[in-house]
Each structure stands twice: as structure tokens, then as C-alpha cells.
Amino acid sequence: MVEKKKLSRRKMDKLRHRHQMLAAALDLFAAKGYHNVSMHEIAGKAEFAIGTLYSFFKNKEDLYKALIVEMTDEYHRILSDALFKENDTLAAIGEYIAAKAEFFTNSVATLRLYFAETRGASFNIKAGLDQDIRNLYDEMIEKLASTMKRGMDRKVLKEGDPYYMAVTLEGITNAFLFCWLEDPKRHLYASNVPMIKELFLNGCLTK
Amino acid sequence: MVEKKKLSRRKMDKLRHRHQMLAAALDLFAAKGYHNVSMHEIAGKAEFAIGTLYSFFKNKEDLYKALIVEMTDEYHRILSDALFKENDTLAAIGEYIAAKAEFFTNSVATLRLYFAETRGASFNIKAGLDQDIRNLYDEMIEKLASTMKRGMDRKVLKEGDPYYMAVTLEGITNAFLFCWLEDPKRHLYASNVPMIKELFLNGCLTK
Amino acid sequence: MVEKKKLSRRKMDKLRHRHQMLAAALDLFAAKGYHNVSMHEIAGKAEFAIGTLYSFFKNKEDLYKALIVEMTDEYHRILSDALFKENDTLAAIGEYIAAKAEFFTNSVATLRLYFAETRGASFNIKAGLDQDIRNLYDEMIEKLASTMKRGMDRKVLKEGDPYYMAVTLEGITNAFLFCWLEDPKRHLYASNVPMIKELFLNGCLTK
Amino acid sequence: MVEKKKLSRRKMDKLRHRHQMLAAALDLFAAKGYHNVSMHEIAGKAEFAIGTLYSFFKNKEDLYKALIVEMTDEYHRILSDALFKENDTLAAIGEYIAAKAEFFTNSVATLRLYFAETRGASFNIKAGLDQDIRNLYDEMIEKLASTMKRGMDRKVLKEGDPYYMAVTLEGITNAFLFCWLEDPKRHLYASNVPMIKELFLNGCLTK
DNA sequence: GATGAATGAGTATTCATTCAT
DNA sequence: CATGAATGAATACTCATTCAT
Numbered sequence: 001m002v003e004k005k006k007l008s009r010r011k012m013d014k015l016r017h018r019h020q021m022l023a024a025a026l027d028l029f030a031a032k033g034y035h036n037v038s039m040h041e042i043a044g045k046a047e048f049a050i051g052t053l054y055s056f057f058k059n060k061e062d063l064y065k066a067l068i069v070e071m072t073d074e075y076h077r078i079l080s081d082a083l084f085k086e087n088d089t090l091a092a093i094g095e096y097i098a099a100k101a102e103f104f105t106n107s108v109a110t111l112r113l114y115f116a117e118t119r120g121a122s123f124n125i126k127a128g129l130d131q132d133i134r135n136l137y138d139e140m141i142e143k144l145a146s147t148m149k150r151g152m153d154r155k156v157l158k159e160g161d162p163y164y165m166a167v168t169l170e171g172i173t174n175a176f177l178f179c180w181l182e183d184p185k186r187h188l189y190a191s192n193v194p195m196i197k198e199l200f201l202n203g204c205l206t207k
Numbered sequence: 208m209v210e211k212k213k214l215s216r217r218k219m220d221k222l223r224h225r226h227q228m229l230a231a232a233l234d235l236f237a238a239k240g241y242h243n244v245s246m247h248e249i250a251g252k253a254e255f256a257i258g259t260l261y262s263f264f265k266n267k268e269d270l271y272k273a274l275i276v277e278m279t280d281e282y283h284r285i286l287s288d289a290l291f292k293e294n295d296t297l298a299a300i301g302e303y304i305a306a307k308a309e310f311f312t313n314s315v316a317t318l319r320l321y322f323a324e325t326r327g328a329s330f331n332i333k334a335g336l337d338q339d340i341r342n343l344y345d346e347m348i349e350k351l352a353s354t355m356k357r358g359m360d361r362k363v364l365k366e367g368d369p370y371y372m373a374v375t376l377e378g379i380t381n382a383f384l385f386c387w388l389e390d391p392k393r394h395l396y397a398s399n400v401p402m403i404k405e406l407f408l409n410g411c412l413t414k
Numbered sequence: 415m416v417e418k419k420k421l422s423r424r425k426m427d428k429l430r431h432r433h434q435m436l437a438a439a440l441d442l443f444a445a446k447g448y449h450n451v452s453m454h455e456i457a458g459k460a461e462f463a464i465g466t467l468y469s470f471f472k473n474k475e476d477l478y479k480a481l482i483v484e485m486t487d488e489y490h491r492i493l494s495d496a497l498f499k500e501n502d503t504l505a506a507i508g509e510y511i512a513a514k515a516e517f518f519t520n521s522v523a524t525l526r527l528y529f530a531e532t533r534g535a536s537f538n539i540k541a542g543l544d545q546d547i548r549n550l551y552d553e554m555i556e557k558l559a560s561t562m563k564r565g566m567d568r569k570v571l572k573e574g575d576p577y578y579m580a581v582t583l584e585g586i587t588n589a590f591l592f593c594w595l596e597d598p599k600r601h602l603y604a605s606n607v608p609m610i611k612e613l614f615l616n617g618c619l620t621k
Numbered sequence: 622m623v624e625k626k627k628l629s630r631r632k633m634d635k636l637r638h639r640h641q642m643l644a645a646a647l648d649l650f651a652a653k654g655y656h657n658v659s660m661h662e663i664a665g666k667a668e669f670a671i672g673t674l675y676s677f678f679k680n681k682e683d684l685y686k687a688l689i690v691e692m693t694d695e696y697h698r699i700l701s702d703a704l705f706k707e708n709d710t711l712a713a714i715g716e717y718i719a720a721k722a723e724f725f726t727n728s729v730a731t732l733r734l735y736f737a738e739t740r741g742a743s744f745n746i747k748a749g750l751d752q753d754i755r756n757l758y759d760e761m762i763e764k765l766a767s768t769m770k771r772g773m774d775r776k777v778l779k780e781g782d783p784y785y786m787a788v789t790l791e792g793i794t795n796a797f798l799f800c801w802l803e804d805p806k807r808h809l810y811a812s813n814v815p816m817i818k819e820l821f822l823n824g825c826l827t828k
Numbered sequence: 829g830a831t832g833a834a835t836g837a838g839t840a841t842t843c844a845t846t847c848a849t
Numbered sequence: 850c851a852t853g854a855a856t857g858a859a860t861a862c863t864c865a866t867t868c869a870t
Binding site: 009010038039040050051054058059060 | 859860861862863864
């Protein structure tokens with residue numbers, strides 16, 4: 001029993017330390033960009049020696065990848081949940097917009113990295129992850145597209161290419177997130193969700 | 208006369224050389240990212256000595272800034288022209304969408320840099336340009352917003368915040384450009400312009 | 415009694431563990447060289463924790479020294495035995511050649527280290543051992559030289575400097591060992607012992 | 622003409638600088654061993670900045686290889702010349718012994734590296750050169766062996782395996798070089814050449 | 829006594845920038 | 850005025866060693 005407790009404490013410690021390092025890295029990468037952050041800086045901010053950092057991540061790229069993957073995984077989990085919480089198509093779309101906004105408003109840093117990796121051309125990693133991330137991103141779009149398809153089948157949404165409808169929603173939400181990122185005071189999040197939904201569903205034309 | 212001709216020839220040469228250097232830099236930056244391109248590489252690709260490169264641009268950042276500024280200037284000139292070519296609001300919006308697409312389809316490299324600088328969090332330049340570019344970007348949005356405002360005044364567009372309407376159009380067009388950038392064969396540009404216009408104006412709801 | 419048994423078992427264990435560590439170190443050092451082997455690697459191969467390794471040897475150099483010293487001690491014991499087993503000079507020389515060959519053919523790894531330390535300029539240890547090893551090596555040469563001297567006194571060997579005669583025998587045997595080390599299949603050991611003896615004693619000239 | 626001169630001066634400078642760097646590296650590697658010498662140290666001793674060193678050699682291994690290859694090439698050229706200067710077999714052998722001794726007595730450092738690379742197990746380079754050097758070494762032995770063969774055909778040397786005869790000569794000369802390396806005062810070079818020749822040709826037995 | 833997480837000095841290497849020719 | 854050799858600060862990464870549990 002004592003043995004087990006001891007072991008589990010060590011493992012807990014390791015996990016906690018890993019989180020501290022990833023948190024420090026997230027802040028720094030988001031603030032200054034991959035290439036303007038040194039491993040020493042990350043170690044310093046996390047209050048560990050450089051060697052300790054390297055005992056957790058085999059190199060800088062590996063650390064960055066871990067960060068992106070964990071972030072992306074959680075992000076997609078949350079969006080999927082939002083999308084499938086409601087059976088009603090319009091409600092699902094509303095949940096999606098709200099969940100996306102909420103996820104990022106909790107962490108500006110995460111949003112910066114998300115944009116850097118998915119919208120801006122990312123040159124931070126040699127190979128592999130880049131494609132992985134893009135694939136995950138595309139999967140998300142496909143899920144969204146299938147929601148759109150369902151809406152069409154139910155005659156709630158206009159006929160058309162569900163993929164491009166999903167792309168459109170992505171584009172609008174990203175644009176608003178970007179506004180908020182640039183000037184959080186001016187562009188309040190709460191009031192925008194209904195507006196985004198309205199713009200996406202009804203467009204700008206007078207009826 | 209001879210003197211003058213000589214001088215003007217020299218100036219022409221310098222200008223041409225400058226363009227060659229910027230072109231080399233554009234290709235490399237777009238392909239590999241600011242931090243993964245060395246000044247030697249740019250000089251090599253442009254077929255000049257490193258010292259010559261430095262006689263044109265005082266440092267790497269300066270070269271990058273020149274590239275971005277020239278690109279952005281032309282981009283905004285073209286978009287403004289498109290926006291004010293037609294008095295009719297809906298026609299103007301169509302022109303805008305088409306001009307934006309055309310500008311970038313001529314140069315994937317330019318599009319990559321545009322995304323890197325405006326959408327992805329750019330960490331390529333220490334300070335200054337970043338804000339300059341954002342300001343220019345915002346000016347563009349304001350121009351677009353004023354077109355939207357005109358549309359509202361003419362009862363062509365629904366009442367609402369013209370700024371966010373502009374943001375919405377930006378978001379949708381960027382999303383489609385991004386699709387094309389990722390997979391140019393799948394997402395053809397020509398057929399998408401009307402679809403974008405339709406999605407922006409009428410939304411996705413069945414009437 | 416129980417107490418004593420326990421203690422002696424513990425001591426036996428420690429000794430066994432020490433041997434396991436030294437064996438792992440020998441293999442690795444011989445295969446990759448002192449500087450290309452890490453303490454973690456040795457600990458891993460010996461299946462001990464790094465701290466345990468350090469409880470047996472105070473540092474890397476110390477471990478290496480222990481290895482070399484134990485190897486050298488046994489080597490010299492065996493060669494001395496061979497040299498003094500036979501009273502007859504020529505027989506003694508034959509025994510020496512055979513013993514040297516046999517000692518190393520049992521362990522290629524040992525031979526690699528032997529060469530690294532005695533023939534190649536060794537840069538593995540800061541100071542101290544280097545000289546110790548050289549002294550031991552010289553002692554061995556002196557023993558061999560005294561055998562040569564006895565041979566001269568008995569008019570079996572040609573007059574000359576017995577030291578250089580010993581050096582000559584060392585050189586020839588090492589050269590053949592080296593051949594074998596490089597290409598064990600081509601250069602068989604058993605058949606070479608008489609040849610070495612003949613070359614050393616009679617030279618290459620026709621009579 | 623002026624143009625040409627200028628250019629050639631630059632090239633001369635580069636060549637001279639390269640030699641200075643290699644000379645510094647030779648001294649340091651010979652004194653302390655590959656792994657105990659840092660690139661900064663070499664650059665410092667050669668009185669260049671670290672970057673300059675790297676503009677001449679793409680990495681540490683490359684610098685080391687250049688050193689070894691140039692040394693080995695010259696060494697083998699000199700030995701080949703010595704071997705084929707005289708038609709008479711015994712004279713050729715004498716020349717060989719003398720040339721080998723002379724080559725190294727000019728540069729203790731070179732001898733240290735030669736031993737480190739050819740006799741001691743070298744672990745300084747990952748792959749490739751190692752085998753190259755061994756092949757060159759073997760070529761040399763084969764040349765020596767063919768001289769031995771000629772001696773046998775002319776009934777000057779005893780019948781036997783010419784390869785092993787060459788190996789024997791190598792062994793003896795190396796052993797004496799090693800003595801000299803260890804204690805240059807005690808083991809004078811000039812007086813040893815005839816002794817080596819005598820020991821190799823006639824052996825140690827009384828007639 | 830064994831363990832392995834943590835440490836941090838040390839090292840190879842890159843690349844923006846300068847300046848003598 | 851173009852050239853490219855030289856510079857050296859900066860940075861990713863390793864590994865011998867320690868010590869709390």
C-alpha cells in the first residue's frame with residue numbers, strides 16, 4: 001500500500017511537471033512565436049533546469065508537437081460534443097459557434113497557436129505533424145459538413161455543397177475570433193454568437 | 208545627355224536588381240517561412256553577393272518589411288479599385304470577391320505570406336510593421352464596411368453593424384482562399400466566386 | 415552464524431553486481447569507445463539504476479580505470495606465468511607468444527581496449543592511470559627482456575640489446591593480433607604462433 | 622593582370638588559412654584526443670573566429686577527416702617512393718624503414734594521430750573514413766608485400782607468406798616508433814634503423 | 829541500499845552582419 | 850561599388866553527477 005502510494009506520487013509529480021512545462025511553453029510560443037523562444041527560456045519560465053526539460057521532450061519540435069496535439073485533441077473533442085449535443089440542426093450550429101468561442105476565450109494563447117498552425121502557414125515543424133494537424137482539421141470540417149447535410153435532408157438548410165457550407169461557417173467564426181484576439185475590449189464575445197448565427201443562416205440581403 | 212542616360216540606366220539596373228532580390232525572398236519566405244530562410248540563401252537565389260543584398264536592405268527584417276509593404280500596397284490598391292469600380296453595392300461586392308481571388312491565384316507565394324502576416328499570428332518582425340500592417344488591414348475593412356453601409360442606406364443590405372458585415376465577408380473569402388491554397392485541384396477558384404457571393408448575401412437557410 | 419552468512423551473501427552479491435557492471439562497460443567501451451558511451455548506457459546494459467552504478471564507481475573515469483587495471487593485472491599474470499613456466503629460453507618465448515594470443519582470442523573486446531590503451535594514444539583518462547598502465551607495460555617488457563638476456567647468456571640468442579629484442583617480439587605479436595582483430599576469418603590464430611616464433615627467431619633472410 | 626593577381630592572392634590566403642587551421646587542429650588532437658578538443662579551442666589556437674573555422678570545414682568530423690586524409694596521403698606517397706627508389710630488395714627495405722622513421726620524427730603529433738587511427742581502435746568518426754583509412758593502410762601493406770615477394774623470387778628472402786612478412790616489418794617498425802614516441806631521449810632514431818633492419822632480416826637466434 | 833528525477837556546465841553549429849579589398 | 854571572408858553572439862542539445870525519497 002505504501003509502495004503503491006509512493007509510486008503513484010512520483011508519477012503524479014511527473015505529470016504535474018510536464019503540465020508546468022507545457023504551460024510555460026504555450027505562453028511563450030503564443031507570445032513570441034516558435035523561433036523566438038529558446039529552450040532555456042521555457043525551462044526558466046517553468047522553473048526547471050534545461051536538462052529536465054529535455055528529459056520530458058526529446059527536442060524543441062517534440063515539445064511543440066506535444067503542445068499542439070494536446071490542444072487540438074481537446075479542441076476537437078469539445079466541438080464534436082457541442083455538435084452532437086442537440087439533434088436539431090440549427091441548435092447544433094448555435095452550440096458549435098458558442099463552444100468554439102468559449103474554448104478560445106478561456107485561453108488567448110491557445111487561440112494564437114491555433115491560428116498560427118491552422119490558418120497562417122506554419123513553418124515551425126519540419127514534417128509530419130503539419131499534415132496530422134491538417135487532417136484533424138479536415139475531419140472537423142467533415143463533421144460539421146455532415147451536420148449541414150442533415151440540415152439539408154431535413155429541409156432546414158438550403159441545398160448546396162455541405163462541405164463549403166461548413167467552410168463558410170468556419171470562415172465567419174474565425175474572422176470574429178480574430179477580431180476579438182486583436183482587440184478584446186471592442187469585440188465582446190457574448191453578444192456576437194447570435195449575430196454570427198444570423199449572418200451565417202440568413203446572409204446580409206434584405207428579404 | 209550621355210551623363211543623364213547613364214545615370215538613368217544605372218537607376219533602372221538598381222531597380223531591377225531590387226526586384227530580383229525581393230522576388231527571390233518572396234519565393235523562399237513563402238516556401239519555408241521567415242526563420243527558415245537565411246540571407247545567404249536569398250542572395251544565392253537572386254544571384255548576388257551577400258554584401259550586395261545588404262547594400263539594398265539594411266537587414267533581414269528590413270527586407271521582409273519591404274516585401275510585405277509592397278505586396279500589401281498593391282493588394283489594397285487593387286481591392287479599392289474593385290470596390291469603387293461599380294456604384295451598385297451588390298456588383299461592388301462581386302467585384303471585390305473576384306479581385307481578391309484573382310490577386311492571389313496569380314501568386315500562391317503572396318497568399319502564403321498574406322495569411323502568415325494577417326491571419327496567423329506573425330512573429331517575424333520585432334515591432335512596428337506588425338502594427339502598420341494591421342492598420343492597413345483595418346483600413347481595408349473600413350472601406351469594405353463603408354460599402355456595406357451604402358448598401359444599407361440604399362436598403363439593399365439588411366440593417367446591422369457594417370463593420371461586422373465586412374468582417375464576415377473577409378472571413379468567408381479567406382476560408383475559401385485557404386481551401387484553394389491547401390488543395391488547388393479540388394477547390395477551383397472560378398466556380399466559387401458566385402457561390403461565395405450567394406452564401407454571403409443569402410445565408411444557408413431555406414426561405 | 416546466520417549473521418555471517420547474510421553478510422557473506424551480501425558481499426557475494428555486491429561482487430557479482432560489480433562484475434556485471436564491468437562486463438557491460440567492457441563491451442560498450444570496446445564497441446564504441448570511451449567517449450561514445452554514457453554512464454546511463456552502461457547502467458542500462460548492466461540492468462542497474464544510474465545511482466547504483468555510481469555507488470560502485472565514483473565516476474566514469476574510475477570505472478574505466480577499474481576495468482583497465484583488472485584486465486591488465488590478469489594479462490600480466492598470465493604472461494609472467496607463461497614466461498617462467500619453462501626454463502628453456504626458446505620454449506619460454508613460444509609459451510609467451512601462445513599465451514598472449516590465447517588471452518586475447520578469448521575476448522575481442524579486451525583486445526580492443528588493450529590496443530586503445532597501449533598502442534593508440536589513449537586520451538580517455540585525464541591523468542594518472544595512463545602512466546600507471548605504461549609503467550606496468552614497461553615492467554612486462556622488462557620481464558621479457560630479462561628472458562632475452564638469459565637467452566644471450568646461454569648463447570641461444572644473438573648478442574644485442576635485450577630490451578629492443580623484447581620490443582621486437584612485442585611489435586610482431588601485436589601486428590599479428592591486429593590482423594586477427596581486423597579480419598578474424600582470414601587470419602587464423604592457431605597456425606600463426608609457429609610462424610611468429612620463426613619470424614622472430616630466424617628473420618626473413620635466406621641462409 | 623591586376624584582376625588575376627588579386628584573385629590569386631585571395632585564393633592563396635584561403636589556402637594558407639586552411640593550413641593554419643589544420644595545423645592547430647593537428648596539435649590539439651594529437652595532444653588531447655578528438656573528444657577532448659573543442660571547435661572553439663581549435664579556432665582560438667588558429668586565431669580565427671569559430672564561424673571562420675566552420676566556413677572551411679562543415680563540421681568537426683569533416684575537419685578531422687581532412688586532417689587524417691591529407692596526412693595519410695602524404696605518408697603513403699613517401700613510403701611508396703622509398704620502396705621503389707631502389708631495385709635491390711634489401712636496399713628497398715632499408716629505405717622503407719628509414720623513410721617511415723624520418724616521416725614521423727618530423728612530427729610527433731602526426732605519429733600520435735597515426736597510431737590513434739591505425740593501431741588503436743579509433744572511435745573518432747562515425748563511419749566511412751575509418752574504412753577508407755584501413756583500406757589505404759592495407760594497400761600499403763600489399764605494396765610492401767609485393768616487395769617481399771620480389772625478394773623471394775630473387776632468392777634474397779626466405780620462402781613464406783609475403784603478406785605476413787610485411788606485417789612483421791610493420792610490427793617491428795611500429796614498436797620502435799612507439800618506444801621513441803614514449804621516450805624520445807632514450808630511444809634515438811638514427812641508431813635504430815640498422816638494428817631494425819638486422820632484427821627483421823636475421824632474427825634473434827645465434828647462427 | 830537502490831532508485832531515477834533533476835541539475836547545469838559544456839559543446840557543436842548556425843547565421844545575421846560587417847568591412848577590407 | 851560589388852564582393853565574400855571573417856566575425857561572434859546565440860541556441861539546441863548531451864551527459865556526468867548528485868541527492869531526496
